[in-house]
Amino acid sequence: MREWWRDARGEPSPIPWAGTRRALHAMVLVAAITFATLSLLRWHTFHNETFDLAFYARMSWGAVHGDGWNPIVGAHELGLHLAWILRPLGLIGMLFGQAPTLLVAQSFALAAAALPIARIGARHLGAPGAIVAALAWLLHPNLAHVASEEFHPGSIAVLPLAWAAESLDRRSGPGIVLATLGVLLCREDLGLVTTLVGVGACVLALRSPRSIERTRLARAGVIVAVISLAYVLVFVLVLHPRFAPPEGSLELHFGRFGRSTTEVAQYVITHPAELIAHLSVRHRVLYLALITAPCALLPLVRPGFLLIAAPVLAINLLSDFPGTTDLDSHYLTPAMPFVLAAAIHGAAALPDRALLRVAPLAASALFAHLIAGGTPLSLVFSREPFVADESTDAARRIVARIGPSASVQAPDALLPHLAERRDLRRAPPPETRADFVVLDASHRVRFAHEEDLLRTSEEPQTRAWIARDDHALVEAGGDYLLLERGRDPREGIGARAIVDHDDDRRAGRRLTGCLRLRDARLERRGSGLVLTLDLLALGACPSDLALRIGEGKRPRRVDLIANGWLSPAHFRAGDVIRSEHPLGPAEVRPGRLRVGTLRSSGARPEHLDPHSIVIDAAIP
Numbered sequence: 221m222r223e224w225w226r227d228a229r230g231e232p233s234p235i236p237w238a239g240t241r242r243a244l245h246a247m248v249l250v251a252a253i254t255f256a257t258l259s260l261l262r263w264h265t266f267h268n269e270t271f272d273l274a275f276y277a278r279m280s281w282g283a284v285h286g287d288g289w290n291p292i293v294g295a296h297e298l299g300l301h302l303a304w305i306l307r308p309l310g311l312i313g314m315l316f317g318q319a320p321t322l323l324v325a326q327s328f329a330l331a332a333a334a335l336p337i338a339r340i341g342a343r344h345l346g347a348p349g350a351i352v353a354a355l356a357w358l359l360h361p362n363l364a365h366v367a368s369e370e371f372h373p374g375s376i377a378v379l380p381l382a383w384a385a386e387s388l389d390r391r392s393g394p395g396i397v398l399a400t401l402g403v404l405l406c407r408e409d410l411g412l413v414t415t416l417v418g419v420g421a422c423v424l425a426l427r428s429p430r431s432i433e434r435t436r437l438a439r440a441g442v443i444v445a446v447i448s449l450a451y452v453l454v455f456v457l458v459l460h461p462r463f464a465p466p467e468g469s470l471e472l473h474f475g476r477f478g479r480s481t482t483e484v485a486q487y488v489i490t491h492p493a494e495l496i497a498h499l500s501v502r503h504r505v506l507y508l509a510l511i512t513a514p515c516a517l518l519p520l521v522r523p524g525f526l527l528i529a530a531p532v533l534a535i536n537l538l539s540d541f542p543g544t545t546d547l548d549s550h551y552l553t554p555a556m557p558f559v560l561a562a563a564i565h566g567a568a569a570l571p572d573r574a575l576l577r578v579a580p581l582a583a584s585a586l587f588a589h590l591i592a593g594g595t596p597l598s599l600v601f602s603r604e605p606f607v608a609d610e611s612t613d614a615a616r617r618i619v620a621r622i623g624p625s626a627s628v629q630a631p632d633a634l635l636p637h638l639a640e641r642r643d644l645r646r647a648p649p650p651e652t653r654a655d656f657v658v659l660d661a662s663h664r665v666r667f668a669h670e671e672d673l674l675r676t677s678e679e680p681q682t683r684a685w686i687a688r689d690d691h692a693l694v695e696a697g698g699d700y701l702l703l704e705r706g707r708d709p710r711e712g713i714g715a716r717a718i719v720d721h722d723d724d725r726r727a728g729r730r731l732t733g734c735l736r737l738r739d740a741r742l743e744r745r746g747s748g749l750v751l752t753l754d755l756l757a758l759g760a761c762p763s764d765l766a767l768r769i770g771e772g773k774r775p776r777r778v779d780l781i782a783n784g785w786l787s788p789a790h791f792r793a794g795d796v797i798r799s800e801h802p803l804g805p806a807e808v809r810p811g812r813l814r815v816g817t818l819r820s821s822g823a824r825p826e827h828l829d830p831h832s833i834v835i836d837a838a839i840p
């Protein structure tokens with residue numbers, strides 16, 4: 221047993237120099253801290269762009285609490301992914317938070333995979349090869365982007381996958397078995413890769429001149445291949461059909477070919493012309509060149525290890541989901557250990573001089589990271605996703621306003637911060653009768669002061685929610701609006717706009733049948749001017765009512781009344797609504813400033829309404 225364990229661990233190390241090993245460990249530690257810092261900053265500033273981190277954070281939280289149902293997609297975990305690694309991570313997450321725990325674990329797994337890659341490099345390229353191989357791994361553009369954006373158990377699996385590649389490279393049967401176990405604990409679909417690892421072990425066994433090694437390698441290869449394939453088939457043929465969500469990743473990626481794995485396989489086999497046309501698209505034709513370019517195309521020189529990654533690469537090429545074949549896609553990451561292993565073997569095939577062998581790999585890795593990497597060392601690195609902004613502060617207030625056990629629907633960027641609860645859903649539609657609903661109102665910033673705002677695809681839904689009688693807007697800021705179920709809408713923050721009551725229905729001047737202009741004044745605030753309108757409501761107005769402000773009969777600037785926080789449908793007779801509108805210097809000229817009303821069609825609310833009226837307000 222001791223000998224088996226020594227074989228599995230790969231002792232003695234192929235990197236004989238202690239100084240080289242210390243340098244490698246330092247590189248891994250720096251990379252892990254860099255990856256973790258970037259990923260935590262993105263999470264902390266609410267800049268995650270998909271729901272993947274929340275999806276797995278909810279799974280790890282549910283695993284600890286005995287809840288296998290994932291409310292985000294409406295399915296049991298047995299029909300999603302068999303990610304058993306989330307259970308121990310979930311326990312750690314109870315101490316440090318689920319999302320931060322997952323991000324840090326992923327960062328260290330991705331960085332630590334440099335160690336088995338370095339061992340392959342040392343074995344074929346000497347001590348310099350160990351350093352260059354580790355650098356080529358850590359600097360590959362895919363890694364930092366994946367580490368800093370979201371979380372995926374397939375990225376955790378990269379560490380045992382790298383050990384599987386290293387074990388195969390040194391022909392270690394025990395190492396292959398142990399690495400395969402680690403891979404299958406992360407994701408079931410990667411069993412396709414470990415199946416080929418087992419096949420590769422059997423092929424190497426046939427070539428081995430030593431009978432003991434041949435027996436061990438063949439036995440390990442058969443065990444790994446059979447168990448891996450059986451594991452995949454149980455999930456694909458039994459668990460997934462029974463527990464899958466109504467629409468999941470399979471439909472998103474391969475929906476054009478079928479709604480199940482067997483349907484997709486049957487369609488692809490029976491429609492070769494369509495498959496050829498699908499694969500002939502430019503970005504798919506260049507896919508192999510794209511992913512191997514950061515390794516100086518060396519994996520194509522000796523592609524043996526690249527063949528083991530064939531299931532991952534084939535699935536990516538077959539997928540219709542946008543971004544799957546991008547260099548920074550997490551769908552590529554599980555293939556990366558075998559891409560690097562193939563690159564090292566390709567470098568070993570170059571002329572027998574140490575510098576000539578490692579120079580192309582080192583130079584291409586540095587250049588690729590410089591032009592496409594995901595760390596501050598890259599020319600294309602952007603600080604914005606890692607720095608707090610106005611929406612960050614608003615998101616923090618909103619998350620703090622939502623109770624720890626309340627059910628909630630929220631945009632993807634907020635979900636990781638709300639994942640540790642029973643009922644968590646993505647933002648509507650559809651509605652799930654959650655206690656709180658967070659709406660993404662970023663379109664109001666993008667289309668501010670434009671008439672098109674009223675007719676965007678998002679605004680009608682936002683308007684409808686704010687106009688509801690059973691929800692109150694309780695927090696707003698940046699890109700987000702928070703509504704609470706069961707509250708009177710006139711008790712929400714929009715009610716702050718109601719500053720007075722006036723029963724004189726003839727006060728001011730008519731804007732439309734339900735609204736009159738009671739007063740208008742310009743106020744200087746800081747270096748700018750603010751137009752303050754006091755509007756007298758004669759009753760409820762259409763929910764899509766808005767204001768025209770500016771010069772001319774039909775001013776081009778269009779603003780929502782009172783920031784759009786109180787629906788005109790909730791106006792009551794006698795309400796004095798205060799609406800404030802910051803103006804630029806070019807928008808203010810004495811005697812030319814006008815205000816009017818319009819609806820989402822762009823027309824006046826009523827045929828006899830004025831297009832606009834002159835505002836008699838002096839410039840202070």
